[in-house]
Amino acid sequence: MTTNDSMRALSKGRGLPLRENDVDTDRIIPARYLKWVTFEGLGKHAFQDARFDEAGKAKDHPFNDPRYKGASILVVNRNFGCGSSREHAPQALARAGITALVGESFAEIFSGNCVTLGLVAVRLSSEDAMALQDQVLADPSLSIEVDLEAREVRAGSKRYALSMPESQRQALVAGTWDSTGSLLSNIQAIKKTASGLPYMAWKSAG
Amino acid sequence: MSKNLFDKVWDAHRVGSLPTGQDQLFIGLHLVHEVTSPQAFGMLEERGLKVLYPGRSFATCDHIVPTDSRARPFADPEAEAMMAELEKNVKKHGIAFFDFASGRQGIVHVVGPELGLTQPGMTIVCGDSHTATHGAFGAIAFGIGTSQVRDVLATQTMAIDRPKVRKIEVTGKLGKGVGAKDLILAIMAQFGVEGGLGYAYEYAGEAVRALSMEGRMTLCNMSVEGGARSGYVSPDQTTYDYLKGRPYAPSGADWDKALVWWKSLASQADASFDDEKRVDGGAIEPMVTWGINPGHAIGVGQKMPKIGDMPAAERDVARKAYEYMQFKEGAPIAGTKINVAFVGSCTNGRISDLREAAAFAKGRKVAKGVRALVVPGSMQVDDQARAEGLDKVFAEAGFEYRQPGCSMCLAMNPDKLRGDEVSASSSNRNFIGRQGSPRGRTLLMSPSMVVAAALAGEVVDARSL
Numbered sequence: 191m192t193t194n195d196s197m198r199a200l201s202k203g204r205g206l207p208l209r210e211n212d213v214d215t216d217r218i219i220p221a222r223y224l225k226w227v228t229f230e231g232l233g234k235h236a237f238q239d240a241r242f243d244e245a246g247k248a249k250d251h252p253f254n255d256p257r258y259k260g261a262s263i264l265v266v267n268r269n270f271g272c273g274s275s276r277e278h279a280p281q282a283l284a285r286a287g288i289t290a291l292v293g294e295s296f297a298e299i300f301s302g303n304c305v306t307l308g309l310v311a312v313r314l315s316s317e318d319a320m321a322l323q324d325q326v327l328a329d330p331s332l333s334i335e336v337d338l339e340a341r342e343v344r345a346g347s348k349r350y351a352l353s354m355p356e357s358q359r360q361a362l363v364a365g366t367w368d369s370t371g372s373l374l375s376n377i378q379a380i381k382k383t384a385s386g387l388p389y390m391a392w393k394s395a396g
Numbered sequence: 397m398s399k400n401l402f403d404k405v406w407d408a409h410r411v412g413s414l415p416t417g418q419d420q421l422f423i424g425l426h427l428v429h430e431v432t433s434p435q436a437f438g439m440l441e442e443r444g445l446k447v448l449y450p451g452r453s454f455a456t457c458d459h460i461v462p463t464d465s466r467a468r469p470f471a472d473p474e475a476e477a478m479m480a481e482l483e484k485n486v487k488k489h490g491i492a493f494f495d496f497a498s499g500r501q502g503i504v505h506v507v508g509p510e511l512g513l514t515q516p517g518m519t520i521v522c523g524d525s526h527t528a529t530h531g532a533f534g535a536i537a538f539g540i541g542t543s544q545v546r547d548v549l550a551t552q553t554m555a556i557d558r559p560k561v562r563k564i565e566v567t568g569k570l571g572k573g574v575g576a577k578d579l580i581l582a583i584m585a586q587f588g589v590e591g592g593l594g595y596a597y598e599y600a601g602e603a604v605r606a607l608s609m610e611g612r613m614t615l616c617n618m619s620v621e622g623g624a625r626s627g628y629v630s631p632d633q634t635t636y637d638y639l640k641g642r643p644y645a646p647s648g649a650d651w652d653k654a655l656v657w658w659k660s661l662a663s664q665a666d667a668s669f670d671d672e673k674r675v676d677g678g679a680i681e682p683m684v685t686w687g688i689n690p691g692h693a694i695g696v697g698q699k700m701p702k703i704g705d706m707p708a709a710e711r712d713v714a715r716k717a718y719e720y721m722q723f724k725e726g727a728p729i730a731g732t733k734i735n736v737a738f739v740g741s742c743t744n745g746r747i748s749d750l751r752e753a754a755a756f757a758k759g760r761k762v763a764k765g766v767r768a769l770v771v772p773g774s775m776q777v778d779d780q781a782r783a784e785g786l787d788k789v790f791a792e793a794g795f796e797y798r799q800p801g802c803s804m805c806l807a808m809n810p811d812k813l814r815g816d817e818v819s820a821s822s823s824n825r826n827f828i829g830r831q832g833s834p835r836g837r838t839l840l841m842s843p844s845m846v847v848a849a850a851l852a853g854e855v856v857d858a859r860s861l
Binding site: 209210211212214216217220221222224225226227228229239240243244268269272273274275276277280297298299302303306307316355356357358360361364366368369370372373374376377379380382383384386387388390391392393394395396 | 408409410411412414415416417418420422424431432434435438443445448449459460472474475477478481512515517518523524525527538539540541542543544546547550551552553554555556557559589590593594620621623625643644645646647648650653654657689709710712713716806807808825827828829830832834835
């Protein structure tokens with residue numbers, strides 16, 4: 191866990207390697223768990239069908255592996271979080287104890303959803319993401335640091351250059367990922383923009 | 397060089413810059429459904445915030461709606477609670493709600509266009525990734541998460557980085573029996589499921605111009621499957637003809653003003669783009685997916701790819717796909733036995749899709765042992781289909797003709813695959829477990845290909861019927 195709840199400049203923890211490209215949000219949280227009117231309770235169902243068969247028997251999956259119990263840095267590969275826009279996916283990961291995701295790339299809606307929750311998602315090169323996974327596989331007790339100010343991920347003697355949209359980095363470092371207040375403070379500008387849009391004045395039968 | 401449509405529309409809706417460097421973007425149309433909105437309304441409540449422009453949000457229910465009986469309470473108590481929550485929220489905040497009683501309920505991406513809510517030049521969002529559909533009208537339309545739904549409700553704006561714009565020019569003419577679904581699956585196959593990351597797509601070229609509005613919606617709908625959060629087509633006469641006279645389209649003198657503005661937005665021949673790609677429309681055949689993402693698509697006459705022939709970065713996913721699908725690399729996709737056929741969804745649940753499906757089903761019979769469903773995209777699609785007698789055509793051919801909703805596209809209602817059934821589906825995602833069974837297998841294809849598979853009991857080229 192990070193030390194300050196309002197900042198995500200530095201995330202520290204052990205790694206959880208999930209080596210696979212194109213992991214979609216249906217996989218992260220199956221649609222049947224979207225029938226609840228709150229996000230409570232999603233954490234224990236993260237990767238439900240990848241972790242358990244239909245009889246409830248545990249499968250071979252990193253989230254079931256006792257070596258990674260308590261790990262908080264999820265290390266993934268390419269196009270993680272593709273598919274559905276469901277915020278339930280990052281909500282489930284955050285509620286399962288994940289504080290940062292490190293991977294080759296993230297689907298756009300997914301990474302946007304991560305930042306609105308203050309969940310860190312940073313990119314490494316393809317080779318570096320795999321090298322970091324190899325390090326964690328070799329030593330599950332390895333401590334990882336995701337440092338947004340230094341723009342690097344540190345693990346053992348290794349340092350990996352990270353990238354992410356600058357706006358996301360700014361929001362996470364400054365603790366301003368909850369955008370409602372900042373958007374609402376521009377109320378006059380919102381109204382001015384609205385008044386300049388032709389369709390705002392059009393009439394229809396409805 | 398002139399500005400493309402995306403840049404013109406973005407600039408008109410840009411409120412300003414935020415401290416993070418993101419743009420604050422005004423949202424012209426916000427569509428709301430039952431699954432991704434309750435937590436957003438809950439957050440408004442907690443913060444004591446109101447909906448800033450209630451007249452710019454419109455709600456309907458689609459994901460959890462049963463397609464056998466709309467009787468309340470729903471048999472599933474979770475679905476009933478979700479529906480009741482939406483009813484409470486729209487009432488409290490004064491948001492128009494297309495419920496069953498309105499006769500306008502349906503899949504949010506079918507309802508918006510058919511009511512004329514979706515218009516050129518708008519920014520359109522919804523807590524659903526297939527919001528990209530609305531780009532067909534020359535709008536900037538994309539899916540958002542629930543925290544962003546909260547922001548849009550409270551401020552009618554959202555914080556967002558401006559994407560780059562890539563033009564995809566589809567040259568030539570699509571062949572007979574080849575449609576928008578085949579085109580978008582071919583684009584997925586060509587550029588991969590991550591190729592559009594960071595881009596909005598402008599679809600252009602002769603083959604795109606020739607598409608109907610419904611076809612353009614199918615095309616834009618699956619942009620997100622290729623990694624692009626949004627896709628659009630510049631408006632033209634096809635767009636205006638579709639919109640004229642729809643309930644929420646501008647009327648009277650406003651219609652003429654609208655036409656002038658809409659025409660000014662379309663990308664011109666000298667418009668600049670961050671990137672341009674070409675697709676040969678004439679080379680596309682009816683497409684079918686064989687794997688676990690929409691990029692795993694091949695022509696119906698082709699063989700499933702050999703793992704060794706694929707780029708190294710794609711081999712692990714392909715290996716997993718073959719194991720999950722229980723298919724053999726190098727085998728033809730035609731002849732693959734199916735158990736279930738599904739015509740419906742925001743990709744292919746419009747009246748034109750049902751007409752296409754019915755034309756193939758007429759006078760024929762679903763193969764023994766195949767469970768075949770047709771689910772109209774909205775109550776209005778359903779009304780039209782019944783008026784044309786399509787429901788009877790389907791019933792006589794052995795299809796279950798059901799009531800509107802998302803249904804077996806994502807199986808949040810009782811319409812689900814069982815065990816490792818193979819489904820021929822007109823929907824948009826063939827992800828592992830997507831259609832409601834953790835072992836269920838999905839083959840994506842066009843509505844006519846789904847019907848052809850239902851009749852034959854296996855994947856066949858619909859052009860042979």
